[in-house]
Amino acid sequence: MDPETRMLPGEVRVFDPAGLERLVEALVEAGYRVLGPTVRDGAIVLDEIASAGELPHGWTAEQDAARYRLRRRDDDAMFGWAVGPHSWKQHFLPARARLWRAAAPAGQGPPTIEEEPPPERPLALLAARPCDLHAIAIQDRVLLEGRYVERDYALRRRDAFVVVVNCGVPGGSCFCASMGTGPRAERGYDLALTEVLDGGHRFVVEVGSARGAELLAAVGTSPAREEDLAAAHAVTDEAVFRMGRSLDTAGLPELLAANLEHPRFAEVAERCLTCGNCTAVCPTCFCTSVEDVNDLADGSAERWRVWDTCFSIDYSTIHGGSVRRSSRARYRQWLTHKFGTWVDQFGTSGCVGCGRCITWCPVGIDVTEELAAIRARDGEVDRALAR
Amino acid sequence: MTPVPHRVRSRVRETHDTWTLELESLAEPIRPRAGQFDMLYAHGVGEVPISVSGDHEGALTHTVRAVGAVTSALCSLEPGALVWVRGPYGNEWPLAEAVGRDLVVVAGGIGLAPLRPAIRHALAHREDYGVLSVAVGARTPADLLYVHEIEAWRARLDAEVDVTVDAATPGWRGRVGLVTKLIPGAPFDPENAVALVCGPEVMMIFVVRALVExxxxxxxxxxxxxxxxxxxVGHCGxxxxxxxxxxxxxxxxxxDEVARLLEVREL
Amino acid sequence: MRSLAELIASSPVFAGLPDDDLDLIAGCARNVHFDEGELLAREGDAADTFYLVRRGRVALELHTPDRGSLVIDTADAGDVVGWSWLFPPYRWHYDARAVEGVSAIAFDGACLRGKCGDDPRLGYELMQRFAQVMVDRLQHARFRLLDVYGGIGVG
Known part of the structure; x- marks a missing residue:
């Protein structure tokens, strides 16, 4: 018997760059729709890929507040970048999804509601980041683990195969080390890759599940040597110190609850365009609305679920009247939810430290800077209000 | 979470813009409790949350005020028409916790709708509660919901039911003024009462203050x-x-659990 | 049966006043009864009297040429009707009509006004209490201007 078929979760193996090609092939052969990073329109985005040739090899991205630039690396690294504008929620919770259709059966009779069929193939995520796994877990908590299950999300999420790639090149907006969500994945994957460049371009792979082991058997790997393990750990150990940003997370929910009238909210509101970019790129923001549309020709109707954002003025209303008319109130809702009330509502923080909201904010508002500013003048105003 | 088809069994006009619908399930019946709400879908128009306003056996009762496209479509449904419902969602009025105490009900405008099943429950289990004190506020006498039922409540000797309107019309012999005005004179024992309040948020804030006073x-x-x-269901935010x-x-x-939240503007 | 002084002492508007003041106020008071439809006061008349409602309902009305008498407020047991006796030109601003049989205590406002003039402490005390009645009515009237039940919306 081939020793590779006996691999177990927890085992560590090594393969070379060609192995990545075989990994994609194996996933396709196993029936997955393979999603992975690829370069398009000046960014590394996530889309269906047919081969490892579509991966962004030799590319990196410079990131900072309101800044994202692709740049050529001077090596052949496949994963020498952090995160792009996309996150996996685009595939589990798409920006637009039809939930059901109500049509009259051929001829007469009342319309009946037919739910959207499940996707034909389960998804395989190639090169999810450790922070992405935490983001997925947070959305699972909201949409799957409460009293009610979000059917569409559950069907897309079901059986998804996850290949995580540990981070060696954090972006300038990254602060996962502060949030405890990276740069190394601890769980929640089928396979975890670390790309090692020193001493030969190779991938050190940890098996996270039985099906991960099964798939890896088709890739062709060799056992990891002591120096492979050490090199892989060195990649993420060094990444911790190359985070572009950091955040003091101590007592954030309490800090924010006690500072709802903090002057910083009025200051940031002068810059905030309430465009909602931050909510669109945030891998955990889950707010949606529904659109009911009908076809005047045949009388059928459809329900679509669409992304919404707490930055829109009619996001929260009472009897049609907006509750948060000022941009100050809308920015406060987003920030206090993400870092504070999310914990009350779902038992976890809503932030994974991926930094996308910082990079893609058109005016460069930086959550780590905002939170630090609030902490610096903790309670000044609210204490005065409370008398 | 997929809507269940229902047929409109009856439609009663309450006021110039408000109707009460009785809906019969064509599949598994939905059995809401007082305080809960259902999502009502008018085919091709849209879906809105509507609180449960009745307790009829075998049918859902919803009182709908026609203020937008969906509610107008719902209010125009004739008996026999189809409407799709999912639910019940949300929590209930604490009728069990109130057993053995005086029950104070304060309703304003359409806020009487979700309180009606609670009042009916208290009247049907009258021995479970002490004084039953109901205060109803409406915009005008013509905007008052459930007029005949309120008359029947008022005729009972074991319930104190009072109504006030913001603006009187000719022939109105009742009170004129805010619903909070009914609270100082209502016959309940504040030390041993449970109050259920529903209406516009600003009205509830004032009523809570009056009750605390x-x-x-x-x-x-x-x-x-x-x-x-x-x-x-907690998914859309x-x-x-x-x-x-x-x-x-x-x-x-x-x-007391939301008082601080309601004080924060634009929260 | 309770004495007039006791009834006055237990009313919200006079509660807590010293006995001397209550005796003095009771000296200006008498029991009155109005049948349904009867006017307690008429707009424009001299406001020499105010009322403390004991039983029944009083409507404050404003007469309009085109719509007849409009009820703008009602007073029930424990409520005060009338404050015009305290302020020039000492004339009623509204009609006060008994919606049903009304028992009330009528106070001689002209007499009390004189006593307030003689005794500024009593004057201040009563002014504060009637100012509170007026503040409450003003707040309620302002709140009703919001038309909170009539709000339009979507859905």
Whole structure:
């Protein structure tokens, strides 16, 4: 018997760059729709890929507040970048999804509601980041683990195969080390890759599940040597110190609850365009609305679920009247939810430290800077209000 | 979470813009409790959260005010027409916790709708409660819901029911003024009462203050909050109020638990 | 049966006043009864009297040429009707009509006004209490201007 078929979760193996090609092939052969990073329109985005040739090899991205630039690396690294504008929620919770259709059966009779069929193939995520796994877990908590299950999300999420790639090149907006969500994945994957460049371009792979082991058997790997393990750990150990940003997370929910009238909210509101970019790129923001549309020709109707954002003025209303008319109130809702009330509502923080909201904010508002500013003048105003 | 088809069994006009619909399930019946709400879908138009306003056996009762496209479509449904419903969602009025105490019900406008099943429950289990004191506020006499039923409640000797309107019309012999005006003179014992309050948020804030002034602890005052719920099940985010999701954790809250949140502007 | 002084002492508007003041006020008071439809006061008349309602309902009305008498407020047991006796030109601003049989205590406002003039402490005390009644009515009237039940919306 081939020793590779006996691999177990927890085992560590090594393969070379060609192995990545075989990994994609194996996933396709196993029936997955393979999603992975690829370069398009000046960014590394996530889309269906047919081969490892579509991966962004030799590319990196410079990131900072309101800044994202692709740049050529001077090596052949496949994963020498952090995160792009996309996150996996685009595939589990798409920006637009039809939930059901109500049509009259051929001829007469009342319309009946037919739910959207499940996707034909389960998804395989190639090169999810450790922070992405935490983001997925947070959305699972909201949409799957409460009293009610979000059917569409559950069907897309079901059986998804996850290949995580540990981070060696954090972006300038990254602060996962502060949030405890990276740069190394601890769980929640089928396979975890670390790309090692020193001493030969190779991938050190940890098996996270039985099906991960099964798939890896088709890739062709060799056992990891002591120096492979050490090199892989060195990649993420060094990444911790190359985070572009950091955040003091101590007592954030309490800090924010006690500072709802903090002057910083009025200051940031002068810059905030309430465009909602931050909510669109945030891998955990889950707010949606529904659109009911009908076809005047045949009388059928459809329900679509669409992304919404707490930055829109009619996001929260009472009897049609907006509750948060000022941009100050809308920015406060987003920030206090993400870092504070999310914990009350779902038992976890809503932030994974991926930094996308910082990079893609058109005016460069930086959550780590905002939170630090609030902490610096903790309670000044609210204490005065409370008398 | 897929809507269940229902047939309109009856439609009663309550006021110039408000109708009460009785809906019969064509599949598994939905059995809501007082305080809960359902999502009502008018085919091709849209879906809205509507609180449960009755307790009829075998049918759902919803009182709908026609103020937008969906509610107008719902209010125009004739008996026999189809409407799709999912639910029941949200929590209930604390009728069990109120057993053995005086029950104070304060309703304003359409806020009487979600309180009607609670009042009916208290009247049907009259021995479970002490004094039953109901205060109803409406815009004008013509805007008053359930006029005949209120008359029947008023005729009972075991309930104190009073009504006040913001603006009188000729022939009105009742009170004119805010619903809070009814609270100082209502015959309940503030030390041993539970209050259920529903109406516009600003009205509820004033009513809670009046009840607290009367000597009730805010922990025994319950209010029903409203935001634009889209999903009804805690998935869409719209009905957040600080740490709470109204569709999931409410709509019924203890006044002391949300008092601070309601004081924050634009929260 | 309770004495007039006791009834006055237990009313919200006079509660807590010293006995001397209550005796003095009771000296200006008498029991009155109005049948349904009867006017307690008429707009424009001299406001020499105010009322403390004991039983029944009083409507404050404003007469309009085109719509007849409009009820703008009602007073029930424990409520005060009338404050015009305290302020020039000492004339009623509204009609006060008994919606049903009304028992009330009528106070001689002209007499009390004189006593307030003689005794500024009593004057201040009563002014504060009637100012509170007026503040409450003003707040309620302002709140009703919001038309909170009539709000339009979507859905």
């Amino acid at each position: 009367r000597g009730m602890p805010a922990s025994r005052i319950w209010i029903s909050l409203e935001r634009n719920m889209r999903c009804g 719209h009905c957040q109020l600080g740490p709470t999701l109204i569709c999931r954790d409410g709509p019924v809250y203890r006044a």
